[in-house]
Amino acid sequence: MKKIIYFLQFLIVYFFFIIFKIIGYKNASNLGFIIGKYLGAFFKSKKKIKETINQIEEIKKSNNTNFSSEVLGNYGRIFAEYPFIKNFRNDKLKKYLQVEGEEHLKNIIQEKKIAVFVSGHFSNFELMAMQIEKSGIDLAAIYRPLNNPFLNQVMEKIRLKFICKKQIKKGKSGTRKLLECIKKGSSVALMIDQRVTEGSKVDFFGKEATTTTIPAQLIKKYECILVPVYIERFNKFNFKIYISRPININKNKTIDEITIYLNRVLEKMILKNPTQWIWTHDRWKK
Numbered sequence: 001m002k003k004i005i006y007f008l009q010f011l012i013v014y015f016f017f018i019i020f021k022i023i024g025y026k027n028a029s030n031l032g033f034i035i036g037k038y039l040g041a042f043f044k045s046k047k048k049i050k051e052t053i054n055q056i057e058e059i060k061k062s063n064n065t066n067f068s069s070e071v072l073g074n075y076g077r078i079f080a081e082y083p084f085i086k087n088f089r090n091d092k093l094k095k096y097l098q099v100e101g102e103e104h105l106k107n108i109i110q111e112k113k114i115a116v117f118v119s120g121h122f123s124n125f126e127l128m129a130m131q132i133e134k135s136g137i138d139l140a141a142i143y144r145p146l147n148n149p150f151l152n153q154v155m156e157k158i159r160l161k162f163i164c165k166k167q168i169k170k171g172k173s174g175t176r177k178l179l180e181c182i183k184k185g186s187s188v189a190l191m192i193d194q195r196v197t198e199g200s201k202v203d204f205f206g207k208e209a210t211t212t213t214i215p216a217q218l219i220k221k222y223e224c225i226l227v228p229v230y231i232e233r234f235n236k237f238n239f240k241i242y243i244s245r246p247i248n249i250n251k252n253k254t255i256d257e258i259t260i261y262l263n264r265v266l267e268k269m270i271l272k273n274p275t276q277w278i279w280t281h282d283r284w285k286k
Helices: 004-025 025-040 044-051 058-060 066-089 102-110 125-132 148-163 170-183 214-222 255-272
Strands: 098-101 114-117 137-142 166-169 187-191 202-206 207-209 227-236 238-243
Touching: 004 025, 004 066, 004 148, 004 166, 025 066, 044 066, 066 125, 066 148, 098 125, 102 227, 102 238, 114 125, 114 214, 114 255, 125 137, 125 187, 125 227, 125 238, 137 148, 137 170, 148 166, 166 170, 166 207, 170 214, 187 214, 202 255, 207 255, 214 227, 214 255, 227 255
Parallel strands: 098 238, 114 187, 114 227, 137 166, 137 187
Antiparallel strands: 202 207, 227 238
């Protein structure tokens, strides 16, 4: 029964992908926003979003009645923009993407540094790894496979072909592969905003949250430089990627100290454009 449901989901998504391609990037993004805003609640709980933001005073104070709808609308835009990743890669949609800090990527290449790029699920997050690899960085990116095997096959094809050629599945075997890539000189891109089953319980917006320690371990063991990356959406269809200046972390810092620092970096990113983060992640689940 589950396979039948998965296949039906695949057909629906594939149908929409065809529609999106036909109507073009801007119209597709707008349609995606409408789909997310009005139908997103069937898949992602508005209640969960509200429960999450109510735990964060900085967000709770500035919260408005449209917050959940804006978050779900952003989900919809991301969904509608997947068929156009190829066009961002080959520069056909270049005018919609700005990059601040490209010189830092050039310096990393010239100095042959190994970097740990960290970010979260903001706006159209897929564009970050795409742009870093496109700049010439030898990059490996960790991803979580979708539960739906039919959809996952489509997404893996998009990611491998247009986002990052070195895709590593999340998990123990993926961690081993990641270490192999590091040893061979590859930089890595990691999303640090999701709850994990294995990690350290460290402060995140004033509450303990189980947080991945992989970035901290890589930084400490292999003396990698840290490069926070952020993407924001503006004027609906445009994006700006911020490549931070590389940070050399003191090797005497503990794993937890580095992890807490990374959470502080992530918090600042989230507060910059709160509705562009994926709030359905239950970061404080016990």
